[in-house]
Amino acid sequence: MMGDDDFQHQREQLIRDELPQLGIRDEAVLQAMMSVRREDFVDDKNREFAYRNAPLPIGFGQTISQPLIVAYMIEALQLAPHERVLEIGTGSGYAAAVLSRIANEVLTVERHPKLADSARKRLKQLGYDNIRVFQSDGTLGLPEHAPFAAIIVAACGPCVPPPLLQQLDLGGRLVIPVGEKQGSQKLIRVIRRDENEFKHEELGFVHFVPLVGEAGW
Ligand code: SAH
Numbered sequence: 001m002m003g004d005d006d007f008q009h010q011r012e013q014l015i016r017d018e019l020p021q022l023g024i025r026d027e028a029v030l031q032a033m034m035s036v037r038r039e040d041f042v043d044d045k046n047r048e049f050a051y052r053n054a055p056l057p058i059g060f061g062q063t064i065s066q067p068l069i070v071a072y073m074i075e076a077l078q079l080a081p082h083e084r085v086l087e088i089g090t091g092s093g094y095a096a097a098v099l100s101r102i103a104n105e106v107l108t109v110e111r112h113p114k115l116a117d118s119a120r121k122r123l124k125q126l127g128y129d130n131i132r133v134f135q136s137d138g139t140l141g142l143p144e145h146a147p148f149a150a151i152i153v154a155a156c157g158p159c160v161p162p163p164l165l166q167q168l169d170l171g172g173r174l175v176i177p178v179g180e181k182q183g184s185q186k187l188i189r190v191i192r193r194d195e196n197e198f199k200h201e202e203l204g205f206v207h208f209v210p211l212v213g214e215a216g217w
Contacts, residue, residue: 015034033070062209079149083150084105087106
């Protein structure tokens with residue numbers, strides 16, 4: 001059995017040693033990740049692997065993302081403490097929990113009803129009270145709550161869903177993997193410079209589960 005102290009030690013090792021060595025330098029991101037217990041977001045049988053820098057299964061063919069990728073994507077969002085974030089692909093709720101320690105409020109959308117329910121319960125039970133979980137097709141965003149200062153998508157679509165671009169605030173940032181279903185995928189950052197001006201940047205190669213929906217697969 002692994003005790004809390006062991007987890008604390010492993011968490012420090014992953015987040016204070018490994019992630020900075022792999023290029024994560026944003027102190028706000030590292031601090032937020034230090035404050036979220038990843039072991040609380042995985043099944044009992046995977047608890048002992050919670051601090052491996054690897055994705056882990058969460059059921060229904062989905063995964064909790066690799067810690068390095070969570071850190072890298074959140075760093076790329078350049079969040080300010082007063083901002084509101086939209087996340088597409090709640091999964092376990094882990095990335096939403098990390099986001100909620102940096103931003104003012106997190107709205108997160110999961111298409112799978114059972115995953116949405118369990119993430120909502122888990123986040124409530126753990127006391128994350130600035131996160132709202134929605135069950136719907138995240139490729140459509142949440143138009144009734146737009147605009148958002150930042151949008152993060154945890155699943156890979158064939159293109160950037162147009163509704164998400166429209167729901168970005170001016171100056172807003174969108175980070176999303178785009179590419180093939182089971183092949184080459186690139187992480188993209190889009191910054192909305194103006195009403196009709198979007199700057200696209202490529203941040204590197206990644207591997208994500210498919211984004212399934214109207215503006216996805
Ligand atoms: N951020 C998650 C990782 C989730 S994996 C975590 O920290 O655990 C990607 C998730 O995106 C899966 O749960 C999948 O069901 C969900 N997903 C796929 N397509 C979606 C869509 N169109 N809208 C919302 N969620 C979607």
